[in-house]
Amino acid sequence: MTFKWFKYDNALMKTAYALRNEVFTDEQGFPAEIDIDEMDETAYHVVGFDGQMPVCTARIYLEHEGVYHAGRIAVKKIMRGTGLGKRMINELLNKAKALGANRVELGAQYDKAGFYEACGFARCGEKYMDADYPHIPMGIDL
Secondary structure, rough: EEEEOOOEEEEEEEEHHHHHHHHHHHOOOHHHHHOHHHHHHHEEEEEEEEEEEEEEEEEEEEEEEEEEEEEEEEEEEHHHHHHHHHHHHHHHHHHHHHHOOOOEEEEEHHHHHHHHHHHHOOOOOOOOEEOOOEEEEEEEEE
């Protein structure tokens, strides 16, 4: 597994968007127009490759001093259950730490909260709706 980090103006952005579209729009039914937002321009993005095949993606951005926000975390369906998701979370946490973060937060899809808890995140707020889907704020201290 190879993880490639990049900023918005990199050619890998198309690969990240394609993975996000596959998971969030095609598979989960989220509207495509809400995926790309202004945070993409300032975020650090990562795409994970299994050989030449892109299999996962995510982004992190500075939310406020010492705290990075992780999001758009997507793993190809055929790769779920292989431990790849946990490896990608570790990659995100290591990158955030290297950037000076002391905490990482995210908004987890409510039914995926158990996965993030298994990765060390804790719930840190109340359930809320995002794109008509329940989410829960979660965070981890580094």
